[in-house]
Amino acid sequence: MRLQHAKHNEDACNAIYQLEKYNDWVVTTAFYSALHYVNHKLFPSEYEGTQFATLDTYYRHRFISSNRKPSKHWFTLNLVKEKLPTINASYRRLFELSSNARYIDYQTTPRLMEEARKSLIKVKGVCGDS
Amino acid sequence: MDKETIVKKTTTSNIDTPFGKELKKDFFSADDVLDAYFQGKNDGIKNYSEELLTLIKRNVRDTSRFTFEVSEFLFQKGVSPSNSYIRLTSKYSVDVLLTISEDEYLNEDFIEVYDIVGSLEDEYNSEDLNIHLSFVPKNESFREEVILSDGYILNTNFHETSTRKTQ
Numbered sequence: 001m002r003l004q005h006a007k008h009n010e011d012a013c014n015a016i017y018q019l020e021k022y023n024d025w026v027v028t029t030a031f032y033s034a035l036h037y038v039n040h041k042l043f044p045s046e047y048e049g050t051q052f053a054t055l056d057t058y059y060r061h062r063f064i065s066s067n068r069k070p071s072k073h074w075f076t077l078n079l080v081k082e083k084l085p086t087i088n089a090s091y092r093r094l095f096e097l098s099s100n101a102r103y104i105d106y107q108t109t110p111r112l113m114e115e116a117r118k119s120l121i122k123v124k125g126v127c128g129d130s
Numbered sequence: 131m132d133k134e135t136i137v138k139k140t141t142t143s144n145i146d147t148p149f150g151k152e153l154k155k156d157f158f159s160a161d162d163v164l165d166a167y168f169q170g171k172n173d174g175i176k177n178y179s180e181e182l183l184t185l186i187k188r189n190v191r192d193t194s195r196f197t198f199e200v201s202e203f204l205f206q207k208g209v210s211p212s213n214s215y216i217r218l219t220s221k222y223s224v225d226v227l228l229t230i231s232e233d234e235y236l237n238e239d240f241i242e243v244y245d246i247v248g249s250l251e252d253e254y255n256s257e258d259l260n261i262h263l264s265f266v267p268k269n270e271s272f273r274e275e276v277i278l279s280d281g282y283i284l285n286t287n288f289h290e291t292s293t294r295k296t297q
Binding site for chain 1: 220222223227232236241242244245248257258260262264265266267268269271272273274276277280
């Protein structure tokens, strides 16, 4: 299901890219495609001796009674850093291009947009089933 | 029986008991219990406030050191960050933004910075502190006021080499 969702978002990203006027949305859809690709790659899996079906269940298990829990985005970023180091930079770049676009008034340049697409291709190369 | 008598009777050891023994002086009146409760509550609040302030000061200090190390590394690589911004998202969690030019951000060599940033985050992060750093590739549409309105309260301008609390 995650893989389907990743491809769905990737299709949206490609469709918006063709319109040639919504660079910020290309970046956003690229990030959310990558997010589902990494979720697909990382789960289900065993962590700390227990099998977890999804990132949500693992996140809840880790922080259910904690007042120190990170955001789910940062939790995912840290998991990618640890478990998928070859795409750490690409995934991180997608996250910051998407979440920090507000600080450049969503005026994402074509170069930044192409960088986001390049990063998604790298993430998909590692996480998508070929 | 008036209140004063009740207090005296229950806090002194001269009470006659059916067993003929003296009561020890460890009975307290309702007022004593209430006084103790409120004193404990105030002491607890005071201790918590002091601990909280100590924790936050330590976390801001460590985050500043972390930011300095990252920017030092960037300068060594020929990248010139222009500003850093720090935001406390909770007493245990801090976000850091570093602004650099879009050209430097898109330089192929810049990619390896993420591994260094990740390692430094691992070094500084603990049970009491989670630092998350991200970059903002500046262009002419850069809006510092949006960063400030998002709660980034500490701003370091590397060109002025000074840190100030954002007004």
